[in-house]
Amino acid sequence: MNTIKNIAASAYQSSAGGIFGLIFALGAFGLAGCSALPEPPSRPVMYDFGPGPMQTAPSDRRAPLPALALAEVDAPGLPDGSNAVLYRLAYADAQQLRPYALARWSQPPAQLLQQRLREHLGQRRAVLKADDGAAQVRDATQGGNLPPVLRVEVEEFSHTFTSAAESVGLLRLRATVVDLTPAGEALRGQRVFIVRTPARSADAAGGVAALAEASTQAAKEVSEWVEQVAAPRP
Structure with missing residues (x-):
């Protein structure tokens, strides 16, 4: 939670377009979080x-x-x-x-x-x-x-x-x-x-x-x- 606040504050104060920086920062944080999720396990x-035999065997005369x-x-x-x-x-x-x-x-x-x-x-x-x-x-x-x-x-x-x-x-x-x-x-x-x-x-x-x-x-x-x-x- 503190990480999100720090990213938001620095983005707002860095330029006149603070609100856009905030949106970009939060989006980037969300993407980073999603990429860190484990992938679902593969099926065995x-x-x-x-x-087995694909055709009938020849007749055995024995x-x-x-x-x-x-x-x-x-x-x-x-x-x-x-x-x-x-x-x-x-x-x-x-x-x-x-x-x-x-x-x-x-x-x-x-x-x-x-x-x-x-x-x-x-x-x-x-x-x-x-x-x-x-x-x-x-x-x-x-x-x-x-x-x-x-x-x-x-x-x-x-x-x-x-x-x-x-x-x-x-x-x-x-x-x-x-x-x-x-x-x-x-x-x-x-x-x-x-x-x-x-x-x-x-x-x-x-x-x-x-x-x-x-x-x-x-x-x-x-x-x-x-x-x-x-x-x-x-």
Whole structure:
């Protein structure tokens, strides 16, 4: 308030056109005040893994594989329910996951990974939801047994910087295949998959692209592994 009074007094006394000086001074003060106001924050950019297959795949002449039940992907290594795009400075503070301020996944990463897994697993077999009634239907190709269940846990899903200039999309997940028997679950196999995909840029967009590529590669590797461990038993 004192600043406005001082500007007004000096403008009035400086010349015969004091009133015009006063108006000019007050206008200038108002413009300066407006320019100092903070700009509204930008909206976060939303990312996913891309559109997936753009056309129907050619018919596979091989015999279809037995049905598989896919459980909901769990993500114990990520913040619960978070859609944040996370990065890690492995060269400086490897124990800290940090969120990009203006980047978000369109869904929690576990759901995006579930979709990518279903796409690859479903190329030669029926993929059922583990909690669906259809998954409790006994499969004739499995000797009348229930279909095996695939469980996946995401342990790491981050844009990881190995140095200030180099980074990768790092995905580590644990896959487990079990049979459902009257006596309980019987383990068929378990394996940890680690995929590192170089990022093209050291920002959120580069990290997202690398993680999407790593997820596609991991889904392919899991599908090939499941084909071996979930093969029909004689």
